[in-house]
Amino acid sequence: MFARDVDDLPCVELMYPGLDVHPADTAGLVARPEGGYSSRAADPVYGPRMRAHARNAFAGRFHEECLDRPDA
Numbered sequence: 001m002f003a004r005d006v007d008d009l010p011c012v013e014l015m016y017p018g019l020d021v022h023p024a025d026t027a028g029l030v031a032r033p034e035g036g037y038s039s040r041a042a043d044p045v046y047g048p049r050m051r052a053h054a055r056n057a058f059a060g061r062f063h064e065e066c067l068d069r070p071d072a
Contacts, residue, residue: 002057003037013037013063017049038062 001022003015015037016022024030033039041050041062054062 005037010066011063012066014041014050014053014057016040017046017053021046 001014001016001019003013005011005013013036016025017040021030021040025032033043035042038050038054040046041054043050050062051060054060058064
C-alpha cells in the first residue's frame with residue numbers, strides 16, 4: 001500500500017508491505033515504527049516484502065516524487 005503526500009513536494013511512498021498489515025496497524029495489533037511512511041522497511045518481518053515492492057514499483061527506492069511538468 002502506498003501513502004500519498006501532497007503537503008510540500010508531492011510524492012508517493014511505500015507505506016505497508018501488503019493489505020494485511022494496514023488493518024493490523026489500524027487495530028493496534030502491530031507496532032508502529034518511528035520514522036517516515038516507509039520505515040517498516042527496517043523491520044525484520046516486513047522488510048523483505050517492502051524491499052521487494054520497492055524494487056518492483058520504484059526501481060529499488062521507497063518513494064517517488066511527483067514533480068510538476070513544465071508543459072502542464
